[in-house]
Amino acid sequence: MTGSLLPPALIFFLGALLLLAFKGRMKQILILLIPAATFVYLIKLAPDASLTLPFLEYELNFLHVDKLSKVFGYIFCIAAFGSFLFALHVKGKLEHFSALIYVGSALGVVFAGDFFSLYIFWEFMAVASVMLIWARRERKSLDAGFRYILVHIVGGLVLLAGILLHVHNTGSLAVGRIQSHDLASWLILIGFLLNAAVPPLSAWLSDAYPESTATGGVFLSAFTTKTAVYTLLRVFPGWEILIWLGAIMTIYGIIFAIMENDSRRILAYSIINQVGFMVCGIGIGTAMALNGAAAHAFAHIIYKGLLWMSAGSVLYMTGKTKCTELGGLYKTMPLTLICCCVAAASISAFPLTSGFTTKTMILQSAVNQHLGIIYILLEAASAGVFLHAGIKFPYFVFFAKDKGLRASDPKINMQWAMVFFAILCIGIGIYPKPLYNILPYPVEYHAYTGIHVVRMLQLLFFSGLAFFVFLGLLKRTETITLDTDWFYRKGSRLVVFVITGIASGIARFCDYLFIQRLPRILSAFSKNPISGLLGMNPTSSADSKRGAKPELVNIMPAGVSVLIAVIFLYLLAFIFIQWG
Amino acid sequence: MPSKVRSYPHQEYKMKREFDWFDKPDNLKKLRIFSYVILAASILAEFLIPPHVAHHPWDKIPGIYALFGFVICVAMIIFSKFIGQYWLKRKEDYYDR
Numbered sequence: 001m002t003g004s005l006l007p008p009a010l011i012f013f014l015g016a017l018l019l020l021a022f023k024g025r026m027k028q029i030l031i032l033l034i035p036a037a038t039f040v041y042l043i044k045l046a047p048d049a050s051l052t053l054p055f056l057e058y059e060l061n062f063l064h065v066d067k068l069s070k071v072f073g074y075i076f077c078i079a080a081f082g083s084f085l086f087a088l089h090v091k092g093k094l095e096h097f098s099a100l101i102y103v104g105s106a107l108g109v110v111f112a113g114d115f116f117s118l119y120i121f122w123e124f125m126a127v128a129s130v131m132l133i134w135a136r137r138e139r140k141s142l143d144a145g146f147r148y149i150l151v152h153i154v155g156g157l158v159l160l161a162g163i164l165l166h167v168h169n170t171g172s173l174a175v176g177r178i179q180s181h182d183l184a185s186w187l188i189l190i191g192f193l194l195n196a197a198v199p200p201l202s203a204w205l206s207d208a209y210p211e212s213t214a215t216g217g218v219f220l221s222a223f224t225t226k227t228a229v230y231t232l233l234r235v236f237p238g239w240e241i242l243i244w245l246g247a248i249m250t251i252y253g254i255i256f257a258i259m260e261n262d263s264r265r266i267l268a269y270s271i272i273n274q275v276g277f278m279v280c281g282i283g284i285g286t287a288m289a290l291n292g293a294a295a296h297a298f299a300h301i302i303y304k305g306l307l308w309m310s311a312g313s314v315l316y317m318t319g320k321t322k323c324t325e326l327g328g329l330y331k332t333m334p335l336t337l338i339c340c341c342v343a344a345a346s347i348s349a350f351p352l353t354s355g356f357t358t359k360t361m362i363l364q365s366a367v368n369q370h371l372g373i374i375y376i377l378l379e380a381a382s383a384g385v386f387l388h389a390g391i392k393f394p395y396f397v398f399f400a401k402d403k404g405l406r407a408s409d410p411k412i413n414m415q416w417a418m419v420f421f422a423i424l425c426i427g428i429g430i431y432p433k434p435l436y437n438i439l440p441y442p443v444e445y446h447a448y449t450g451i452h453v454v455r456m457l458q459l460l461f462f463s464g465l466a467f468f469v470f471l472g473l474l475k476r477t478e479t480i481t482l483d484t485d486w487f488y489r490k491g492s493r494l495v496v497f498v499i500t501g502i503a504s505g506i507a508r509f510c511d512y513l514f515i516q517r518l519p520r521i522l523s524a525f526s527k528n529p530i531s532g533l534l535g536m537n538p539t540s541s542a543d544s545k546r547g548a549k550p551e552l553v554n555i556m557p558a559g560v561s562v563l564i565a566v567i568f569l570y571l572l573a574f575i576f577i578q579w580g
Numbered sequence: 581m582p583s584k585v586r587s588y589p590h591q592e593y594k595m596k597r598e599f600d601w602f603d604k605p606d607n608l609k610k611l612r613i614f615s616y617v618i619l620a621a622s623i624l625a626e627f628l629i630p631p632h633v634a635h636h637p638w639d640k641i642p643g644i645y646a647l648f649g650f651v652i653c654v655a656m657i658i659f660s661k662f663i664g665q666y667w668l669k670r671k672e673d674y675y676d677r
Contacts, residue, residue: 251656258660259669331598367635375636383649384656399602450629457622458646465619466653473661479669489675 005051007062011038012104035080042073058173061113068440072110072230075298079222086417087215098131099219106223114173115163126152132216141211148208159191195228197272199252203485210264214312221308222301229278229297238285246280250381257388259481264311264321270389274300281362287441292361299354303346306421310340317407323476328402335409337398339418346425348390354428357447383463391467514562
């Protein structure tokens with residue numbers, strides 16, 4: 001290692017180890033100090049710093065610093081600080097420990113200069129994040145967590161296959177823009193798209209995130225998908241397919257969010273919707289679009305974190321998440337409501353909030369590139385965002401029908417975390433210049449022109465009108481919505497049925513042949529070769545009646561193993577004769 | 581959810597007079613009128629701002645974004661209602677069965 005450089009991931013990992021030794025107040029200070037210290041460290045980091053380690057005949061680079069990685073580094077530290085503040089009261093160490101590893105690995109991916117270390121941190125992230133789901137300690141979260149980790153392991157393997165092929169083809173491990181459309185690139189792209197929750201690879205998100213703990217959801221909403229957005233920004237900018245995938249994603253998220261009853265699942269679908277804007281911007285690939293995608297990721301992490309905080313507060317105070325069970329909370333949770341509305345306005349891109357100064361860059365770049373249909377789809381999605389995340393979520397949770405819940409605002413640290421993020425949402429909306437300055441390319445964009453503001457307000461207000469006019473159609477029902485996870489949740493039963501069907505069929509056949517039939521014939525033959533040959537069976541009478549239907553459990557391995565042994569024997573004989 | 585969390589919020593608010601502004605029909609009526617004014621104002625505002633470059637053929641039509649926002653939202657609501665009703669919505673215990 002060179003000089004005093006330190007990968008940011010390592011700060012978090014060391015912090016996680018220290019955490020095990022600390023308790024109470026010291027633990028609380030530690031988890032706030034780590035992201036804050038990392039943030040300061042990142043500000044001071046030279047833009048061309050690197051930290052390499054030789055590995056076999058390659059070089060691993062744990063610290064690849066440029067403007068893009070710094071933007072994501074900053075926002076990850078801010079998000080971690082806010083989320084740890086929100087989770088400060090949580091007792092026990094599992095949640096904080098895994099959150100530290102999770103954030104550290106996300107930073108590891110961001111600053112990875114080679115595909116190998118990127119992959120390692122990528123897998124670490126999956127394993128650490130699943131703990132935030134399991135920490136809820138309910139049957140449903142356990143199941144959802146297992147599905148989550150399995151999907152991510154498969155995605156990780158696809159990514160690994162892509163990386164290995166890529167290294168084989170190009171001879172280079174370095175993370176950089178890929179332009180060739182070969183198998184290696186597609187596999188890497190699929191690995192990234194799975195983590196970015198691009199449909200049909202998105203169901204893991206809406207399945208697992210809502211089952212996380214009240215505080216864990218805040219962490220989850222920030223890191224996995226945005227790390228994928230970062231890797232797409234770095235490796236696949238300007239890939240045309242991303243334009244369409246992103247645009248479809250935005251609409252898909254809305255349609256599913258409208259159908260959903262669970263408030264946290266609505267937010268999960270709106271992550272998919274918002275990441276769609278970023279993916280689309282990456283696909284457009286101009287300097288403005290890439291800036292827009294990075295800026296939108298920055299703003300998104302904050303307002304989406306804030307939305308998850310308000311939903312988490314409601315879950316923490318009432319134990320409920322379903323719209324059909326919530327309502328009327330404005331009376332007793334005023335601060336949560338206000339912060340939720342700030343976040344809802346930001347995600348809807350109301351002027352003076354962070355969404356307006358960032359998302360409109362992506363829309364403008366679609367206009368500049370004359371992508372008419374894409375622009376219409378993105379504007380439609382902008383209207384739809386207000387519909388589901390901007391109004392539906394706050395309306396059904398805090399207003400609608402009073403369900404008699406009288407929960408107060410949550411603990412003081414949770415309130416401070418919400419206020420912190422709410423201030424950032426409005427700050428970026430009013431004065432976006434500091435954010436624009438840290439973006440990867442120079443920014444020549446002015447969000448606040450008369451026509452931008454008026455059109456956005458028209459679009460949003462009349463979407464709101466549509467919500468209230470058609471409120472009858474939006475009435476919540478006690479239902480769940482099928483998504484692509486159906487294929488592995490219901491489909492898996494089919495697979496199990498087929499496999500066990502085939503396996504037990506083979507087992508039964510082997511049992512019949514090798515355990516019942518053959519030995520009997522052989523023994524009969526050895527006792528009395530003549531009658532055996534003639535088909536008479538002197539020993540069969542007593543035996544066969546007793547064991548007419550032998551217990552399958554005992555017989556199965558024996559029968560199959562005999563078959564396998566016979567096959568191997570034949571194989572060995574064959575090999576011996578052929579090449580011996 | 582731990583049980584201690586569920587129990588304590590109730591007593592705290594029983595004593596105070598509740599803030600229930602949004603439950604009163606009079607207030608809701610005021611809110612509705614206010615919303616209509618805002619909707620109208622957002623359309624009228626388009627005539628007050630300086631003229632702009634039209635990138636798309638529809639950019640010249642006043643209030644087109646309002647119309648688009650309303651129509652597309654209605655379309656999305658009806659579409660999701662439709663596919664929910666006939667295809668994707670299931671009972672909550674669907675996966676447990």
